[in-house]
Amino acid sequence: MTAPSITPTALLSVVGTDARVPLVDGGETRYTNLDYAASAPALATVAEHVGEVLASYASVHRGAGYLSRVCTALYEDARAAVTSFVGARGDDVVVFTRHTTDAFGLLASATPGEAVLLDIEHHANLLPWQRRGDRVLAARPTLAATLDALEAELRRRPAALVTVTGASNVTGERTPLPTIADIAHRHGARLAVDGAQLAPHRPIDLAGTGVDYLAFSGHKLYAPYGAGVLVGRRDWLDAAEPYLAGGGAVTDVTVAATAWAPAPARHEAGTPNVVGVAALARACRELAALPAGALVDHEHHLRERLVDGLAALGITPLRLWPDSPGAVGLVAFTVDGVPAGKVAAYLSAEHGIGVRDGRFCAHPLLDRLGVPAAVRASFGVGSTVEDVDRLLSALGALSARGTQWAYAQDSAGWAPVPETRRLPDWLGGAPLSGEQRPCDGPVPVSPPGIP
Template structure:
């Protein structure tokens, strides 16, 4: 495939999403044990799983209590009921992993390693890919940064979350691209100018605008230039099916707390060679094969970078969330999200400016960031909370350069910091939540 073909495809918003989905769908679905074979493709639709806290009541400034409208999924998603059940089941036999001979230790070890296989299948990874459990996406990206071959240069866009923007010791930073095709072209040109090992780092879905990035095209040009690609899938994984092998991605990172498993675990999934050759991310028990006058580190990349007692319950929770989403099927999840996102965007009043890098028609997940004319972002968020029982995020969303670029002078005029408000949608979001937010924004604008 020529670079011109890739650029033409990437410049068409609908083609970006459709091409990525087509590549992913063409690959055999890796299905965790106990999940129907057709579930991971969305062929068998199930009801959306329940979330813990869906009946939460919150106080308002006038003394009333109302059901909480949680529109802050992009920051941290609530726990799924199947995840809570999986953790409760594991707790009575909780014990150390890998180093105990007792029944509880062996059972916990089996559950922990099964979680690793489940996460690998959920990511659509290659059979030999490593799955290293981390704390979150930030931890996973920093782990990868520690494992880069000496002299590696990283190419990264300024539109990235800080977790993907900041860890690299040697980086070429690119301006936010004007189009998907420009993203592919800029990455291609930057990689072509670099000698030695190189890595392209990019998000799959923006945590600021929700827009989907052309990761299939970016993976292609990265490999054409002899580079690898690492994808921040923190926002993508809860909303769309991952397909590491089908899209030929080298690494993906994502967080349990954004994937309805808020128990402090995340994962770095990808090729094992760089991980197996690097110094351990942490030095301690479990990462070693032998300690004498010299230390012999484990050659297994997962053990090598999981020193100490790992977050076993976090891994079990993460796997349970992966299984629940896979069993539900992606079709109902995506339909639910797209319907509510369209309802929200269509209801935004005059005076509310939605942030976007590539225009209103580009495919996106359920993330809508905006400013309200004449009202600082923090003020809007506080009004939504105290007067309407709505939870949103305000600020720069750990993507300061990107938000400043999107807002320009408006950010300084609004509140002097370049801040915005972000509403984000998930499995527990309802039409009433969306309608309440729309009505509240109309009220605020009228003030």
């Protein structure tokens, strides 16, 4: 199929499109969600499917009841959906996890040798290896130089695994996976990819690219129901100690010893998240059913519109490499003279626009870029031209006349003062609290003199 011509509308329907939120001046507006990279909204079809699953929900794998067998079939069929979605090899194994972080924790426990990674990784693909004492290679000023450095490092001292991001959660830049796979394989290493930001935005083909392991999260892939996945070569996962000891991961138990099942059951102890897995599988099928090129074209159009609009305001998006092969649907930037947290608070309080600010669980990368914190706008299948234009209009107003409300910073970040917005009635209607628990740790405090 050929891709349809670009329209200003959403590519697929998502839940919450018509949500309305309060503003600090007492008004109300449609919520503009430009925070897809943190957690994407559920596809409408995924939410509908979850309702169907809940009506037939039962425990899986060990039940003779009809609904138990239905849910077992549903759960195992989800592996086939993931296998197809990522172009996995016939002998690859799909292990369901909680999210990308969990998947990398599993892979780190199963990797039978040293790993090499770059210092640009999200903490999900940095901290498990750092804890093991594996090698972290500093990225170079260009992608070409970085790949040369990676090859030189593997030539100097071989490793079992190279692990990289498929698309940066800070800059959106993609990495050339077939090239990196070739480098790794030439030196006897396997390649693992953090696909959290890649899977929602670009087709993935493990067999075609040579990627050995891939991890991604349902909550990034329009299925925010608590499931993630690790997919890849079976042998390491079959040989590894069970990731979680418990029922369902065994073939036989005595008081003296346990015989563990092979993967995937080996690493899926306990009652699994059937609903989350079903949602993830449905999202994979919905995205795979889009016309060829439609998703890439949709995001490219929105991203170019945003980048061009920012340039007109004198704002330059953050970028790691001048020679990177394109980017997915997210843009991070800073506004001269205004702290990132204050920009995000202003966009929310005065315009009803949701973005992300901070260090994005990628501290070394932010340090490399030389910024203490940034603002990130991200979008996907539910985003529209109107969403991008509303952000650009709000940033233009900030540049032209500043904020129209007072803001203050504390350890929880920036917030309007006074905060007039309240929680929705279904959550008690109490005043909106500024309390947060950033994954980044303490919020960077603005230097003296910055308003």
